[in-house]
Amino acid sequence: MIGHIYRDVILEPHVRLFQGAMGAEFLFMDDNARPYGANIVDECLQSEDITRMDWPAYSPDLNLKEHVGDKLGRRIASRQTPPTYQPELRRALLDE
Numbered sequence: 001m002i003g004h005i006y007r008d009v010i011l012e013p014h015v016r017l018f019q020g021a022m023g024a025e026f027l028f029m030d031d032n033a034r035p036y037g038a039n040i041v042d043e044c045l046q047s048e049d050i051t052r053m054d055w056p057a058y059s060p061d062l063n064l065k066e067h068v069g070d071k072l073g074r075r076i077a078s079r080q081t082p083p084t085y086q087p088e089l090r091r092a093l094l095d096e
Helices: 003-025 039-047 064-077 086-095
Strands: none
Touching: 003 039, 064 086
């Protein structure tokens, strides 16, 4: 994913709205992947007044998203009948 796609697909439609719902206590965390540090992403975060959490680069052991994703993936795969299409997967993820 490159910076402008990350901005257009993730930051503007989702993170910005979530920040509005959370209010002043909102703190944004990403995993310091190269596209997330692009100037266009930094400018977007600054223009929306979104505070980014200081986070060590390349720290998968400290990144909760990696652990949650792994755990969800294992639980979904261990189901008697794993999901075979997207709506089914969505329901399974919500169930977990």
